[in-house]
Amino acid sequence: MPDSAHAAVGAPAAPAADRPVAPLDTLSAADLDRAGGKGANLGELVRAGYRVPGGFVVTTDAYTAVVDRGGLAQRIDERLAAADGSADDAARAAAAIRSEFAAAEIPEEVRAAIVAAYAELGAEAVAVRSSATAEDLPGAAFAGQQDTYLNVVGQDALLDAVRHCWGSLWTDRAISYRRRRGIDSGAVRIAVVVQAMVPAESAGVLLCANPVTGARDELVVDASSGLGEAVVSGLVTPDHYVLDRRGRIREWTPGQREVVVRGTAGGGIAHDSTGEETAGEQLPAGVLTELARLGTAVSEHFGRPQDMEWALADGTVWLLQARPMTALPPAPVRLNRIQRRVGPVILEMFPYRPYPLDMSAWVLPGPGRLVSRMMAEIPGLRVDLRDVAPEVDGVVDRFVPPNPRPTPAVLTAPARILGRIRRYDPERWTQDPRFTTFQRRIAELNATEWRSVPWDELRRVPRRALDALDLVTDLRVDYLPRSGMSLLRLRLALRFLGRGDLFSSLIMGATTRTVDNNRALEALARHVRDDDRLRAAFAELDGDALVERVHASPEFADFRAALDAFRAEFGHRETASALLLSAPTMGEAPATILGMVRTLVTRPAEPTADQSPDLAGDALRRLLAHPRAQRPRRRARLPRMVRAARSGVGFREDSHFELTRPLPPLRNAVLEMGRRLASAGVLGDQWAVLHLRREELEDLPDPDTLPEADAARLRATADARSAKRAELAGVPLISPAVRFHDSGPDTDALATGTAAGGGRATGPVRVIREPAEFGNLRTGDILVCPNTNPSWTPLFQSAAAVVVDTGGLGSHAAIVAREYGIPAIMGSATGTATLTDGRLVTVDGDRGRVTAAEPDGTADRPEPRGDGS
Known part of the structure; x- marks a missing residue:
């Protein structure tokens, strides 16, 4: 239950849309457009009665007021157009936009409202956090993409921090992230959350499901001394807990306390590297129980597992942030012997998540019908691929190994089989x-x-x-x-x-x-x-x-x-x-x-017939020479x-x-339908047809005569499924905790750390120690680094996997890697020291191990590009 002492049920409705500042207790999840993702979620927590530091939101109306002054909006558009060129052009354009905001004049009515709200809050030191409208969403966490300023003291420092938060909407990494997610930068706005600082003794991240295995009955806590910034940014290898829902410890790994982040007396933060004396100390049992209670309750309130930040001060747990967990694998399932045997065979036929058109135009009515009929008409068993690849909101969300069930037809199977044999x-x-x-x-x-x-x-x-x-x-x-x-x-x-x-x-x-x-x-x-x-x-x-x-x-x-x-x-x-219509033949x-020919050319020539x-x-001949085969009838x-x-x-x-x-005529026909739908303006491009279902296409009149209302509904359907599929982009079809075959313990690991998910990938090591070395990374390399921050995000587009010396499951690198769907290992401690450039290794993000790979090892096959994903 929420903490009733802090309940705000019945708080006044949100203020008028043109007011630049709104108290947190007036906001809710419905206020995403005004408060951004972080502000809306915090307002929802406050109104539900959870213990959240007091504060207010500088709304998107304030941002709009600044952008609308002096032609700034036009200059942003011009800079964005310039950012369509090379990466250097994009970086220069982004820096120019941020400079504009750093020097922007805040309108008097906005400035006065911020100063008044700061005075009313009554806290000298505040945390100032960016809260974009495209942030903390189910499919896109935007972890670390916008700025946060901690221990801000004084109204001038506060106004300056607000300016920089506005500008952080336009970093090159944030622009790139939005483009990859298909989010229009021109439609995004940003709010700023201002909250009283919590003098944290310990802080960290609370994940309300296991992000590696997908287990919903487990919570994961990463914690360290001081402010949570050390954990979130991956500056430390945190204490790592896996809890059950009652807060009992199932796993615990002590952290290293490489650094402790604390606020300084005059404002700002300092990194203290003298926290080793607290290493190895567990959080009190009561705190772990409270975190488990809060995580379970908040997840139930929002209807899905949450990624939360928390702080402990004077024995009290404060919630600093809550957002939906992204890239969460399906929950583990128990398999019987048949499922263990058949499951890997069928799962291998789904190298990537099938599209709605894959399922409706090929898998279910084609190979799926074949399998179902064969099992039903020969041995009399029931198998339905709709149970194997169930769809949620029109998109396959997991893989369940088939479990054939007997039907009454099993009793007559011998007669049917005998008749067909004859x-x-x-x-x-x-x-x-x-x-x-x-x-x-x-x-x-x-x-x-x-x-x-x-x-x-x-x-x-x-x-x-x-x-x-x-x-x-x-x-x-x-x-x-x-x-x-x-x-x-x-x-x-x-x-x-x-x-x-x-x-x-x-x-x-x-x-x-x-x-x-x-x-x-x-x-x-x-x-x-x-x-x-x-x-x-x-x-x-x-x-x-x-x-x-x-x-x-x-x-x-x-x-x-x-x-x-x-x-x-x-x-x-x-x-x-053979199960995917979306893949080229x-x-x-x-x-x-x-x-394939190149591979054969490099090998010795095969003998001719x-x-x-x-x-x-x-x-x-050897069989017929057998002594028991000499009888004439047997020999014949x-x-x-x-x-x-x-x-x-x-x-x-x-x-x-x-x-x-x-497959070729079927694929050609549906892609031609996609081309015509795109030409008529019904779909955004030809490949968007993959997000529709066969029956929707079969029932569709000529796109050139389609009423606009019907076209809009079809387009919205395709867009919604595309968004759902993008949300699942980094999510495996089956929990990594599911093991089809028992395997013995590994003894040949080159490096180990916290398993942050993403499956397995093989590639050459590339050690990157600082941004000046970013250019050394090549597509398919294994990125090995001491730590990361949001400026490293573009590297995740090229890397096959990432291994980080520090950090935990809730750090920036882990979140982004899971969203990009690449294996990640955090807190390896010695990765940059033991893994050398060019060495071919396999990274297992589900077990937290790096092992040597054979020269012919390859990464998991990627999904085809250019197909509307």
Whole structure:
């Protein structure tokens, strides 16, 4: 319950919108536009009765009054336009805007209101904190992006701090952060929170869920001596507590007290490095219990776990700030044996969070329907991918490993399976009329000129593509039972003969489309090996540059023809996952194909078919030479069993190969719909169509005739899902605490620290000790540094992971890393000393460990760019 002594329920309504100052107890969460995120949340806490230092907010109306004077708004717009160039241009423009605010004249009515509110507060020393309207939001914490000034004394110092808080809206890091989040800088305003200083003996951060595991029944406290600035800014390795909801300690790691931040008598703060004598002391049990109580209650009040700052003075806990936790993983789930076995296989097929169109136009009605039908019609089990990838507000928010459930159909499964075994022989599956119909329908779709298709026909294409896929689903359901039976019979026969070791070699003789694909790639690699000019191009270039050279050079005509033939035959195959419509196919991504060819070129050439050893034939000869295989009937039956097993393997592989044939026409059709919707002004760009659902597109009339009200609703729907997806950008699909396989303890860690989340990434170490070295970081490097502050934020866009000597879960580096979705380890203590530039390492942000990596290690595959994310 709130502290009733400080309750403000029934406080007067917020003052008129044109007043420059508002007391905290007049504000609430509804006042975001006037008080900014920090001010609105603090007002909500005060009105709910929580112990918050007294204070007031210099509202956004005051900021607007300053900006509207003397043409400052126009000059800001001009500077922002200049910031669209290089990073140096952006930095110069941002510095110029801040200089304007530092010298800005505060209108008399604003100045008088601030001074009067300061006098009425009655506190000589105050904390002055920026509170932007795009701040402390569910999907964007803006941690450390605007300025805070502590222990400000006197009205002149207060007015100067307010000016600098206004200016901090325009740092290059804040501008860059807003751009990455898709927030219009021109629409953002800033308020300033002024509160009485709390003379903290200890302070820190309270996270109301475990940010690494996602556990909602745990709270995390990072604490240190003095003001909380030392913890928030990562200047110290804090005491680290994991508590249950009653405040009992589940984990505790003592901090280092590298520095203590305290207020000075005349104003300002000092960094004292003599706090070692308090290192190792735990917070009193009563304080931990109170923090757990407050964190639980405040989270329930706001409806989601909170990231809070607190201070302890004279035995009293004060709340200094509360904002929604960002990038919080799903809560851990308990897995049974089936989920542990199947879960990793399916999770691997979601290399990034699927879009609404992925789920509605492909996953659920396509592969998901196939899996559900196969499980329902063969063994009689229920599996629904809607349970595996549940959606919240139209966006997949987590992954739940499938847990098949028996249905009444399980009782009749043997009869169904036996009937299919008798009727459907995999050796003849391509002669089935359904397969012929499937090929014809896909050929018709692929021959379509999408730009010229009328809208009414275009919006029906997804259904046509899925209807074609249903034919392959029918074939899989009918022919798989005999495929499985043939493989099982061969395995049992080999076990009877004591030659189970021959099973893999015997079925290796199966001819599949996957084998054909690999042979075609090797043929492309031979082209390169046999041509000095091609080999030089592959050695010199990669990616799009290599594609451009191959397509622009007349001497590469033969190779281009071979490449085009490969794309025509195998281009429907996926680049990222067979479950993702949003990812380009291989036919759309020649750079991907050339990358595979480059890998083959650097390896020894594969033998041609006539040079390869006949392992399958040799295995069959050894099998037939077995003493128990000499009976005539058995000797005649064994080759038939081998052939049937190979046919089963071939069907399983080749029917999977056919499953993705509808992807290119389906993808082309929905992207053409996106293009037309963007052209008509319904969507912001072509890729925004990925945030819509198939049924919404199928029900949509021609965009050129769509009423504006309907267009606005559709656009708002896409924007809302895009925002929700952006909120989840750094959130894993499953809690890192979920372990599919037990693993033993690691003994080879190069560095350890507090696990701040983000999964795993591999890359070369780059030690950056100061801003002057920022230019040394390259995309994909592991950023290793002594500490960070908000000016380091741009580096997180390039780094594959971050390892920091100091800091905890609530520090700037940890929050930003989680939002960017990169692994982070805080408080490593020796990271900059033990990790050397260029060394290839793997950072496990979920376990807090840095280990040596193999030379071929790679970071997790990123999501494709330019797709409306």
